[in-house]
Amino acid sequence: MKEQGKESDRKVFLRVSSDAGESFGDAQAIDLGLGVCMCCHLKSHTDDKGNLYLAYRVAPNGVDRDSFVLMSANQGQSFSSTPLDKWKLRACPGSAYSFASDGHQTFVSYRNQDDVFCQPTNTTKPIALPDSNLKRRAAVMTSNHKGLTLMTWTEGENFNKPHALAWQIYDSAGAPIGAGGRLDAAFQRWGLPAAFIDGEGEFVILH
Numbered sequence: 587m588k589e590q591g592k593e594s595d596r597k598v599f600l601r602v603s604s605d606a607g608e609s610f611g612d613a614q615a616i617d618l619g620l621g622v623c624m625c626c627h628l629k630s631h632t633d634d635k636g637n638l639y640l641a642y643r644v645a646p647n648g649v650d651r652d653s654f655v656l657m658s659a660n661q662g663q664s665f666s667s668t669p670l671d672k673w674k675l676r677a678c679p680g681s682a683y684s685f686a687s688d689g690h691q692t693f694v695s696y697r698n699q700d701d702v703f704c705q706p707t708n709t710t711k712p713i714a715l716p717d718s719n720l721k722r723r724a725a726v727m728t729s730n731h732k733g734l735t736l737m738t739w740t741e742g743e744n745f746n747k748p749h750a751l752a753w754q755i756y757d758s759a760g761a762p763i764g765a766g767g768r769l770d771a772a773f774q775r776w777g778l779p780a781a782f783i784d785g786e787g788e789f790v791i792l793h
Contacts, residue, residue: 593645596622631685
């Protein structure tokens with residue numbers, strides 16, 4: 587029986603194509619050398635300037651579960667890193683990330699403990715979300731050509747029971763527009779929202 591590998595040995599690899607996907611170069615490790623959390627999602631994103639972003643959670647010792655964004659401005663030849671959060675947990679939280687670019691900057695959302703956060707990728711300061719005394723999960727973002735960004739997420743004390751959908755729109759400076767919205771019992775069990783832009787540039791949320 588093959589021995590199971592360690593989280594601390596896991597890596598993030600990148601293969602690059604220079605001929606529109608006809609062929610790809612060898613896989614190159616691009617992570618920070620701190621392992622990779624087993625069940626947390628890795629998310630990639632490219633903005634309209636061609637910058638490549640990747641968000642993932644490290645796992646160097648079975649306890650530290652910090653998140654980072656890797657960014658490349660030269661088609662994956664080199665990467666810089668920005669820390670998102672710190673989280674000590676003796677388990678994989680199974681969290682996910684989301685990106686959105688509004689033509690001015692790129693935002694990333696992530697989960698820590700029982701809350702979700704959003705911040706520009708060039709800072710380490712999250713933007714404000716509406717107050718809530720409920721557990722928040724599964725943040726998803728998208729941006730339109732008007733320079734607005736929608737962030738939506740789920741809320742509920744127990745995600746194995748009916749829980750709510752909530753959302754907030756932000757301007758290009760990361761300031762909230764209006765009071766946001768909420769739909770109770772939008773999900774029955776472990777549901778996740780999805781969002782897209784329609785032909786008029788308006789936000790549409792699926793649940």
